[in-house]
Amino acid sequence: MTTPAVPVAPTGAPLLQVDELTVRFGGLVAVNAVSFSVAEGELLGIIGPNGAGKTTSFNAVAGAVRPTSGTITLGETVVSGLPPERVARLGIARTFQAVRLFRAMSVAENVTLAASTVCRSLTAAARRADEVAELLSMGSLMNAEVGALPLADQKRVEIARALALRPRLLLLDEMMSGLNQEETLDIIGVVRQLGAQGLTIIVIEHVLKVIMELSHRVLVLDHGALIAQGAPREVMRDPQVVAAYLGPQAARTFGEPS
């Protein structure tokens, strides 16, 4: 991989605002009074140890988990507490840590099915699937059966399904897990391309190099709490982040000025 350039953060109006988000599962506080915002066109990375509350935060933003308290606003619309289909129609799309595709169906069918949740007719959904295929340069994959594809291509299909919804905000949950270095670079390229087109994106990722290469800004969660946020290199040098997550070796690798 190349030495990460430091992307310049957009300073647009916030698209997503999360205020004092708390999610409890019985006695467990998975997310504890977390507040952050994401600017229009920003690429935000979320890191933290296993069980820190990253996916639960995503689930709350996407409507898959009901917040115990707190407010999530997309643009002018409060989305916290709405069901996932409503949230998706309002413009928040997500991928999953483990791919969730219809393996016996073709790529085209998978993407068209996703598009059909926002399109008025099957014809319009199929047209949207073709647009997304072109955007992601995956026209040659469209007739392939999903289950027969390598994992990297399945991840591309996951992104395609999310994009089929014409999202304003895209949530990518550990897209790189299980991929080799070449495949990781390939998916980084896809995410970069989407970011360059102005799409607002939040990425959860354990591969720090990916976070460094993609993110304008990084949030760090630990035990459900937001312990740091800021420019990637600053965050990687933060003593609390080093102690809770990175360890000194990674801090040296990623916290050095480029």
Ligand SMILES: Nc1ncnc2c1ncn2[C@@H]1O[C@H](COP(=O)(O)OP(=O)(O)OP(=O)(O)O)[C@@H](O)[C@H]1O
């Ligand atoms: N549906 C659930 N019911 C009960 N506990 C849950 C549920 N979902 C998550 N948790 C717990 O909430 C905490 C936060 O989990 P979460 O999956 O959000 O962490 P994470 O930061 O995404 O971790 P990882 O990096 O391992 O994916 C963990 O203790 C987890 O066991």
